[in-house]
Amino acid sequence: MKQKKVTVNDIEYTLQNPGYRWYIKNTGIASKGGGMDQEYLMDKYFETVVVEPKVSMEDFEEKDELGGFKAMLELISECEKFLTT
DSSP states (O other): OOEEEEEETTEEEEEEOOOHHHHHHHHHHHTTTSSOOHHHHHHHIIIIIEEESOOOHHHHHHOGGGTHHHHHHHHHHHHHHHHHO
16 A cells, blocks of 8 residues: 655654545545535544554644644645545
């Protein structure tokens, strides 16, 4: 599997691309019902795409050193770019 290192708020994360099928399946599940279930998709990114260090949405709320909401959104954006390019 392809991997990439990104830095967000001075923390280096390793991203892993689980493949096209995984991306299509999970974005499809997240978009059922007409809207995008961002919580579902972000949880999946943290479970599968962000492999080091392991983090969750809750970590960005509880650990100030991670950089909070803005840093979490930046990391998710890096995941999206990595999965779709």
